[in-house]
Amino acid sequence: MTITQLHYVLAVAEHQNFTKAAQKVFVTQPTLSMQIQKLEEELEITIFDRTKKPIQLTEVGQKIVQQARNIVNESDRIQDIVDQQKGFIGGVFRLGVIPTVMPTLLPMFLGNFIKKYPKVKLKIEELHTEAILEKLKEGHLDAAIAATPLEVEGIKENPLYYEPFVAYIPKDHKFNKSDKLDVNDLDIDDMLLLEDGHCFKDGIINLCKASKEYDDEQLQLESGSFETLIKLANEGLGMTLLPYLHTLDLKESEMKNLKMFKDPVPAREVSLIYNRSELKMQIIEALRSTIAGVVKGAITFQNVQIISPLNKQKEFNS
Known part of the structure; x- marks a missing residue:
């Protein structure tokens, strides 16, 4: 059994196709199939059911893939140990970022990071939280930036x-003349939201649920971007x-339509999340x-x- 063979098994498990x-x-493809x-043959079992389309893992194959991921991660740790010993910060680093963070945070730090760490080859993907967690679990991301707490086993x-959350209230809205908003005044039925899949939407729903009941059947008007939500708000x-x-x-x-909340201000926690195997920690720390x-x-x-997207709240005083 070789590490290379385990890499091949993981690739087939991911793509469910030998050619891909x-x-x-x-x-x-013949080389991969042969290995x-x-x-x-060495293990005297069948890992893949080749009669299914797409190719499926057998019951024992599922357990082997899970263990193969652990072994491949641990083998990667050897190079990681060497890099850390040498103080080397470089190589390919795969980073996932949620859509509501990508357009604002990335321009703020990316230029500085590239200049400071030119040997790091960042590969950045914009992904929803669910996809990020799946890719971290499968080893297809080294780290991600997401709203937390998520409390997922195996993820740090x-x-x-x-x-902080900031309210955008158009000029003819009943709250427009307010100095600062109270969370208890929020009405989910009057709220324009991002579409499903955005954890920021989940956070808003959880914020409103803290004070009022809501009927998610009434959540009619949703969009994929903040820009569209602002335009819809401007239309009353x-x-x-x-x-x-x-x-x-x-x-x-548009700045004139912004309203802050009374203390404690509702906010989201944005974190760097990564696998507990803690590979490439020197790059993760450089990013942080x-x-x-x-x-x-x-x-x-x-x-x-x-x-939190999980409907859990905590106080924080900086």
Whole structure:
């Protein structure tokens, strides 16, 4: 049994196709098939049911794939140990970022990070939280930036910053004349929301649920972007909530429609999350310190209440 064979098994398990798996690991399809067959013969079991389309794992194959991931991760750790010993910060690093963080945070830190760590080859994907967790579990991401707490087994969460929610209220709305909003005044039926899959939407629903009952059948008007929500609000179709960093680039006319909340300000916790195997920790720490350095000057709120996608809240005083 070899590490290479286990890499081949993981590729087929992911793609459920020998040809696509061979392309992924840069070998010919016959070579990949032969190596997997040799492994099956050595173990005297069948890993893949080749009669199914797409190819499926057998019952024992599922257990082997789970163990193969552990073995491959541990073999990668050897190179990781060497890199850390040498103080080397470089190589390919695969980072997932949720959509509501990508457009605001990335421009703030990416240029600095690339200049400071030119040997790191960042591969960044915009993904919803569910996809991020799956890719972290399968070893297809090294780390991700997501809203937490998520409390997922095998995943570590390292908070980067706490980003307040800000209300966007058009001029003819009943709350427009208010100085600061009270969370208890929020009405989910008057709220424009992001579409399903966005954890920021889950956070808003959890925030509103804390004070009022809601009927999710009434959540009619949803969009995939904050820009669209702002336009809908300007048309008098309701109010919306925005992450604080997103408000920094609004037009001057739109800035007038922003309202802060009374203390403790509702906020989301944004964290760097990664597998508990802690591979490539030198790059993860480089990312953390770079992001913390640029965000510290942008967010200065002292008293916030963390609103989790899991409907769990906690107080934080910086």
